[in-house]
Amino acid sequence: MAHDDRLSPGASFAVGSLPHRRAADAVDFSWRATTIPTIPSLPRRSPSELMVAQALIGIDGVSLGQYGGINVDVARLDLDGPIETDLFHEAFGGFTTFLSSVVEHPSPSVVKWQFVGPVTLGAVLVRVGLETGLAFQLALKVVRSHMRVLEDMIARACPNATQIIALDEPMAHEAFSPDFAIPVDDVLDVISGALAVVDDDNWSGLHCCARTDWNALLSTGAQVLSVPVPNPSQTDEVADLLSSARRISEHLVLGGRVAWGAVRTDGPIASSPERAWKNLREMWGSLIDHGVDADLLREHSFVTPVCGLGNHSEALAEQVFAHVEVLSTRLAEYGVQ
Numbered sequence: 001m002a003h004d005d006r007l008s009p010g011a012s013f014a015v016g017s018l019p020h021r022r023a024a025d026a027v028d029f030s031w032r033a034t035t036i037p038t039i040p041s042l043p044r045r046s047p048s049e050l051m052v053a054q055a056l057i058g059i060d061g062v063s064l065g066q067y068g069g070i071n072v073d074v075a076r077l078d079l080d081g082p083i084e085t086d087l088f089h090e091a092f093g094g095f096t097t098f099l100s101s102v103v104e105h106p107s108p109s110v111v112k113w114q115f116v117g118p119v120t121l122g123a124v125l126v127r128v129g130l131e132t133g134l135a136f137q138l139a140l141k142v143v144r145s146h147m148r149v150l151e152d153m154i155a156r157a158c159p160n161a162t163q164i165i166a167l168d169e170p171m172a173h174e175a176f177s178p179d180f181a182i183p184v185d186d187v188l189d190v191i192s193g194a195l196a197v198v199d200d201d202n203w204s205g206l207h208c209c210a211r212t213d214w215n216a217l218l219s220t221g222a223q224v225l226s227v228p229v230p231n232p233s234q235t236d237e238v239a240d241l242l243s244s245a246r247r248i249s250e251h252l253v254l255g256g257r258v259a260w261g262a263v264r265t266d267g268p269i270a271s272s273p274e275r276a277w278k279n280l281r282e283m284w285g286s287l288i289d290h291g292v293d294a295d296l297l298r299e300h301s302f303v304t305p306v307c308g309l310g311n312h313s314e315a316l317a318e319q320v321f322a323h324v325e326v327l328s329t330r331l332a333e334y335g336v337q
Helices: 023-033 051-055 090-104 118-127 132-157 184-195 214-218 235-243 245-253 274-289 294-299 314-334
Strands: 062-064 070-072 110-116 162-168 203-207 224-228 257-263 301-305
Touching: 023 090, 023 314, 051 090, 051 110, 051 118, 051 132, 090 132, 110 118, 110 132, 110 203, 118 132, 118 184, 132 162, 132 184, 162 184, 162 224, 184 203, 184 214, 203 257, 214 224, 214 235, 214 245, 224 301, 235 245, 235 274, 245 257, 245 294, 257 274, 257 314, 274 294, 274 314, 294 301, 301 314
Parallel strands: 110 162, 162 203, 203 224, 224 257, 257 301
Antiparallel strands: 062 070
C-alpha cells in the first residue's frame, strides 16, 4: 500500500447518508463539514437513494416499489446480462449533484464515497426469495459493475483526487458468524472481490458500524477500515480490539488506515465532543500499551461519525460534524498522548 501524503493525520469524512431533502443543500454541507468531502446519499430526498435500492437500479428482473420495496422476477434474471448505472435515475441524485458542484470548488485532493457491500446486498436478495448462490453471485456482479462506473465518473470530474471508496457492510459482523447464509471464507472472497475493482491509485475501504470482528475485516484486504470506537463500558468490544493489536499494527505499518467512528450517531447526540474525545484517547492509549506505534496511529487515522445521519435532523447533522471537526483538529495538532 503506497503512502499518500495528501491523506493527512486526523482528516475527517462522513460515512453514509445525510438527512437533507434538497441535494444542493446536502452537497454544500458535504464540502464544508469535513476535511475530505464525502459524496452524499439522500434517502429522505428519495427512497431510491437507500443503499440497497440504489444498487438494484439497472438489473433486468428487479424493480423497486414506491417506498423502496424490492420486487424480483426470477425468470428474468440473467447473471450474464449487463448492469446499467443510470446516473439520471433518482437513486444517484446526491452523486450527480456533487459531481456538478466540483467546478465551483478548489479541486479536491481526496474525495470519499461509499456503496453498499455485496454481503449485505446478497443477504437482502436471499430474504426477498433468491436462492443463496444466485443472490451472492448477483450481488457481487452488481456492486462491481456500479463501482467501476462511479469511480470512472469521479475520476473525470476530479482528475487529481485520490478516491476513498468504502463498501458499506452493516451486516459484516453477522456475516462472520457460523450460521450466516454462506461460509466465512466465501464472505471474505465476496468482499475482497468487490474491493478488487478499486483502481490502484485509489484507496479501498470497508465500513461496518456494528461490533467489529477485527481479524475478519483485516483479512479482506481493505486499505481503510471504518469502524466505531468502542465505549470503555463495552468490555467485550474493547477486548476484541486489544486482542487484535498486533494485526492492527501490521495494517498501519503496511500503509493501511483506520477511520475511527468517534462521534456516536446511534443514540442521543451529545452536546459536547468531550466524551467522544475521552473515549478516543483511552482507546488509543490502550492500543499503544499493546504495542501499536503512537506516531503511526496518529498519522494513519481518520475521524468520522459512527454511522450515517439519514434518520436525524439537519441541525443534528451540523452538531455531529462540529464534534468531528473538534476531534479532527485536536488529533492533527496534538495526537492523543
